[in-house]
Amino acid sequence: MTLPLSVSLMPEGPVAEIADLAVLAEELGAARCWVYDEGLVTRDVYVTLTAIAARTQRIPLGPGITNPFVRHPGATAAAIASLDEFSGGRAFVGIGAGGGLTLDPLGIERIRPVTAVSEMVTCLRRLFAGERVDHAGHAFSFRKAKLDYARPGIDIILAGRGPRMTALGGQLADGFNLSYIHKDLLGSHTRSLRQACGDRPFRITYSTMIAITDEEYDAARAQLTFRLVDSPPEVKELIGMTPEHVANIRSDLADGGPRAAARHIDPDWVSSFVISGTTAECAAELRALMADNDIDEFQLPVLDTEGAAAFIQRSAEMFRP
DSSP states (O other): OOOSEEEEEOTTSOHHHHHHHHHHHHHHTOSOEEEOOOGGGSSOHHHHHHHHHHHOSSOOEEESSBOTTTSOHHHHHHHHHHHHHHHTSOBOEEEOOOOHHHHGGGTOOOOSHHHHHHHHHHHHHHHHTTOOEEEEOSSOEEEEEOOSSOOTTOOEEEEOSSHHHHHHHHHHOSEEEEESOOGGGHHHHHHHHHHHHTTSOOEEEEEOOEEOSHHHHHHHHHHHHHHHHTSOHHHHHHHTOOHHHHHHHHHHHHHHOHHHHGGGSOHHHHHHHSEESSHHHHHHHHHHHHHHTTOOEEEEEEOOSTTHHHHHHHHHHHTOO
């Protein structure tokens, strides 16, 4: 049975351990396996994905989420096409603008991110189709570029929180990942996506932390640090996040990382973005959010290898009939 649940694995531990978790996810019936692309913060995303492809047989797999800035999109296209070939046609690619956790340590400034993502999607589509690509953009360029071994129609899934990226996803992508969205705004996001994509197949994924234990709640609070400072102004206004909050969080992120910055995250903010409570309460809330907002898949963030197998098994049980 394929569950409306996918796993998103943060490769902070050894690649072999991450592959073990992907094998478990496939055995449990997970719909997809995503691997975070966080640059220097984690193991390499494509080495990890290849190890997973070698250990699994059925589960679709891809980066969640890569961006147009860390790697040239041509290098990304070659990596995805190679992964797809090696895995027997199971690859997809998740694309977003890239966040501070990934870009800041590399000294990369995110300039005109929506334009860069749009151009990346268009160029990848053409490369996957075997076309010759010429493109002069502000973030990257191609000169008579061609990819001879790609499968046409590899799924491209966008991710983001702002209205411009959501609109772009509905127009150009095969699906959209709504990550750490304020629960009150989920409905407007999904309605916008469904309207933009029209009648063509389109898969909406929702992702946030599930916090049942105190340790999981603390981890969720830490995850919100870099996500909230990158959120659109209207979200910050909705939760009462001031420029002073943003400055304090950014300062602690630079000095000590997400766990150090978590002290600035108001508990009221956590409840607006995170699924928390008992196992039964979390399962009920997840099912209701997905049904009420026309969501196809829940993407489970798995951020640490310690206790991850039990965490994945517990989450899978939430989605069984």
